Amino acid sequence: MRCPSCQTENRAGTRFCVECGLRLPIASPAPPGATGTLPQQTVLQDRYVITQKLGQGGMGAVYRASDRRLSTVSWAVKEMSQSAITGPLERQRAREAFRREAEMLAALTHPNLPRVTDHFEQDGKAYLVMEYVPGETLLCFVQREGLPQPLPRVLEWARQLCDVLDYLHTQQPPIIFRDLKPANIMLTPHGQVKLIDFGIARVFKPGQARDTQAFGTIGYSAPEQYGRGQTDARSDVYALGVLLHQLLTGHDPTITPFRLPPATQLNPNVPAHISAALATATDTDPDRRFPNIRAFRDALFGTAAQVMIRTDAQPIGQVAAGGGAIYARPDSQPYSQPGSQPYGTGAPPATTGLANASRWIGIASVGMMGVATLLIFMSGGDLQEPLGSVGMFLSIPSFGGMLVAMTLGILALIRRPTGQTSSGRRHAIVGIATGSVALVLCCVIVVLIGSTE
Numbered sequence: 001m002r003c004p005s006c007q008t009e010n011r012a013g014t015r016f017c018v019e020c021g022l023r024l025p026i027a028s029p030a031p032p033g034a035t036g037t038l039p040q041q042t043v044l045q046d047r048y049v050i051t052q053k054l055g056q057g058g059m060g061a062v063y064r065a066s067d068r069r070l071s072t073v074s075w076a077v078k079e080m081s082q083s084a085i086t087g088p089l090e091r092q093r094a095r096e097a098f099r100r101e102a103e104m105l106a107a108l109t110h111p112n113l114p115r116v117t118d119h120f121e122q123d124g125k126a127y128l129v130m131e132y133v134p135g136e137t138l139l140c141f142v143q144r145e146g147l148p149q150p151l152p153r154v155l156e157w158a159r160q161l162c163d164v165l166d167y168l169h170t171q172q173p174p175i176i177f178r179d180l181k182p183a184n185i186m187l188t189p190h191g192q193v194k195l196i197d198f199g200i201a202r203v204f205k206p207g208q209a210r211d212t213q214a215f216g217t218i219g220y221s222a223p224e225q226y227g228r229g230q231t232d233a234r235s236d237v238y239a240l241g242v243l244l245h246q247l248l249t250g251h252d253p254t255i256t257p258f259r260l261p262p263a264t265q266l267n268p269n270v271p272a273h274i275s276a277a278l279a280t281a282t283d284t285d286p287d288r289r290f291p292n293i294r295a296f297r298d299a300l301f302g303t304a305a306q307v308m309i310r311t312d313a314q315p316i317g318q319v320a321a322g323g324g325a326i327y328a329r330p331d332s333q334p335y336s337q338p339g340s341q342p343y344g345t346g347a348p349p350a351t352t353g354l355a356n357a358s359r360w361i362g363i364a365s366v367g368m369m370g371v372a373t374l375l376i377f378m379s380g381g382d383l384q385e386p387l388g389s390v391g392m393f394l395s396i397p398s399f400g401g402m403l404v405a406m407t408l409g410i411l412a413l414i415r416r417p418t419g420q421t422s423s424g425r426r427h428a429i430v431g432i433a434t435g436s437v438a439l440v441l442c443c444v445i446v447v448l449i450g451s452t453e
């Protein structure tokens, strides 16, 4: 127990401070299974020496620990209570799930994830040992630095977050992070982003092993995380969209969950293609979102972003935690450059299937309708004539094609993905225009035939 007056650390149970003699307050015994109560210098597994408490949440606590075996290394040790689990069978299952998940996390290696190196159980609590990340959470950073954050900096964070989320989503089976928010992202003094706080704690919460509200945060979590629906990669697409929207606009997503005003409206400095990408990513309907992180990343890092992301290691921000500057990493190249595989070119897609189909069907139908009109004109509008009957024969599929081209073109124009392509809108307009010309030619044919009767 630490003396409130002289700060001397006294042995547990001591009534008076050994240094100044002050009567020490009687510590109320922590409830069984309580987390976050380990005093400094507590040794776990005869190896990890607790040096500091880093954080405390509802489900557990995180400590910094030194290592008796590797004296130069610091670890972050996450402590999780098992007290919410009562039945012996349930406890056994939770332990197995914990072991499985810990081993799954230990198998992950990515520069934007702290390495998980060990797990164990002690005194009714489960512990996960991971790399200690120096720096501070993104939440602390933005609380100090304010919002909105400059676009190049946010794009650099976005690049790293897309990278690590894509890594998680492409594991077998895919790992969905589920709780992406500023408090669960750490920023190192060198501007590197690390995702912390995997939902491993859920294995110790009865009835919460599925995707439920308990493992998301209102405002950042996708609507499907609140119901019975299973979450997939698109739920992380949603949360990343909300997070980037907040960083670029300063809008607090917890105020209007599931309804975010367009980013450009809140901050005119946000480029239109980024605002559109954020709107798609944060659509309440998962089917209308980007199907995966790669598609979101491709939409974000269009031509404008490529120009803005620095390719050299120049400071791009102010002083971060620990006194270092935030740097753009040297490998933060525009995605169209060689070496950025396997994510494709990074440029927005050229068109959508709908827009392209509308264009080509429109062109084909106007061509055929033109030939049909010419033949019927040459026959003097007489369908008994060979030329007239061939013209009539050609005009029927052209009429169908015209209807299809116009319908597809209109559908393509009103669908959001078309707006995110470089030529989608143009192709849809070509489809509608050629369809309209075919319609005019069709009317000419009707007039020609009518004039002979």
Ligand SMILES: Nc1ncnc2c1ncn2[C@@H]1O[C@H](COP(=O)(O)OP(=O)(O)O)[C@@H](O)[C@H]1O
Pocket (backbone or CB within 6 Å): 054, 055, 056, 057, 058, 059, 060, 061, 062, 076, 078, 114, 130, 131, 132, 133, 134, 137, 183, 184, 196, 197, 198, 201
């Ligand atoms: N690997 C780590 N390195 C350094 N600090 C960490 C690490 N993991 C967590 N922390 C600190 O502990 C706090 C709580 O961690 P987190 O895993 O988010 O737990 P929870 O949200 O369940 O309380 C974080 O805000 C961060 O300050």
Ligand SMILES: [Mg+2]
Pocket (backbone or CB within 6 Å): 057, 183, 184, 197
């Ligand atoms: Mg957390």
